[in-house]
Amino acid sequence: MKTLRIVKGLTLALAIGLAGCGLGKNKKAAEAEVDRFHQHWNASEFQAVFDEAHLQFRAAQSAETMITTMQTLKKNYGDLKSSKRRGFGFTSNEGATDIKLSYDSAFEDGAAVETFLFRMTGGKALLVSYDIVTPETAARQEAETKQLTEAKRKAREEERKATRDAEKKARETDKSKP
16 A cells, blocks of 8 residues: 555656646747747837737737737837846646746836747747736736735635534534434
């Protein structure tokens, strides 16, 4: 029995390790695509951004709309000077893996927080969405998300307490019956 537990533990550790290796590769692929995006940004190659993106990105807007939006953003922010990763996350659902990366970025004409969402497709990270906001807006959004998460946690906690109280009352009622 003890040997069986050890084998199960090793199998689980191996599975987690292998999944981590895949995640590491996916993260590196997504980071490389952020670099590529920034190269396109500085060269004003927005058609290339559109063409290389995931179908979901391309279906959300026309190339003309996306290019015009990107040109306006570039006019407001200027060339990228530097960026530092600020956050990382991933989701995996029904065989699709999404990698979300956010960056604190310095541009010629100001600072911004960029958020990229990539979907792993055929071993490649393809852009699904791109968002750029001021650091102040990013801080406000993060605070709102934190508040919402805390409210949901409290609601779940209250629900669990109500369930426990109801179960306790039912047991007490059952004990009092002859």
